[in-house]
């Protein structure tokens with residue numbers, strides 16, 4: 696049994712992580728900034744604590760007597776509002792400031808391991824070539840600075856016998872707001888997908904993401920890709936159509952519109968055929984729900 700504190704515990708990822716950790720027999724504390732987050736965390740079987748994720752002193756008190764901290768904080772804008780740079784302000788602040796405060800507080804509180812959520816979207820478009828963890832990231836644009844700083848904060852934590860595991864998660868799918876929006880657009884026959892049909896996408900169901908945080912407890916320090924078997928976007932379009940019970944596959948946004956979506960959404964146009972072999976062989980984790988698993992949007 697390990698004592699684990701989870702930040703972002705009321706979010707899409709955090710709730711799955713908490714449930715999976717509790718299910719695996721660990722003692723879990725979920726962190727939320729507001730009272731209304733408490734029943735959500737307790738409903739997943741964990742203890743809830745209200746704390747400010749930008750305040751390292753508050754966090755250090757919260758993290759005391761924990762062995763591991765897992766940071767799943769994010770605030771990703773849903774649908775095409777993500778085209779507006781200002782829509783990412785909160786998400787940026789979480790990755791730039793809260794992640795650094797969490798890593799510092801964890802070190803001060805004597806925590807031995809930090810598990811930090813990250814993303815495969817920082818990899819470059821690699822066509823049909825596989826992408827491993829050693830692939831250089833495409834992060835020269837300022838928009839990616841928060842995610843780079845966050846990784847650095849986690850790497851800096853991993854000194855003096857401490858370990859840091861950075862999970863580069865595939866595109867999440869399941870019951871979450873973004874996928875729900877995509878399924879509804881597919882039913883309404885509205886164009887919703889970015890990229891080209893022949894491009895690759897690496898998906899990760901929320902349930903499998905939650906289980907990945909449990910597996911990460913036994914991984915050595917380092918970066919790990921976490922996703923299912925990559926598929927073409929054409930196949931994803933068909934899977935969405937089937938799951939949505941729509942009249943056809945999900946539709947692609949016309950190229951001319953895709954050209955102006957901006958830096959933040961440009962990453963979703965990239966062909967990302969990401970290999971998770973390192974994480975699977977190190978921890979034994981395996982994806983269990985794929986986009987062709989019937990009923991995945993209700994699991």
Ligand SMILES: NC(=O)c1ccc[n+]([C@@H]2O[C@H](COP(=O)([O-])OP(=O)(O)OC[C@H]3O[C@@H](n4cnc5c(N)ncnc54)[C@H](OP(=O)(O)O)[C@@H]3O)[C@@H](O)[C@H]2O)c1
Nearest residue numbers: 703705706707727728732769770771865866867871872873
């Ligand atoms: N790899 C991926 O594809 C990926 C990664 C992440 C998210 N997403 C998608 O993005 C959509 C939104 O999910 P999300 O996880 O970003 O959002 P979320 O579930 O709304 O947020 C996660 C948690 O972060 C905390 N939080 C959010 N904004 C905060 C702020 N300004 N200050 C302090 N805490 C804050 C909240 O906790 P409290 O309110 O309890 O404090 C919240 O529960 C989903 O559809 C999800 O699947 C995708």
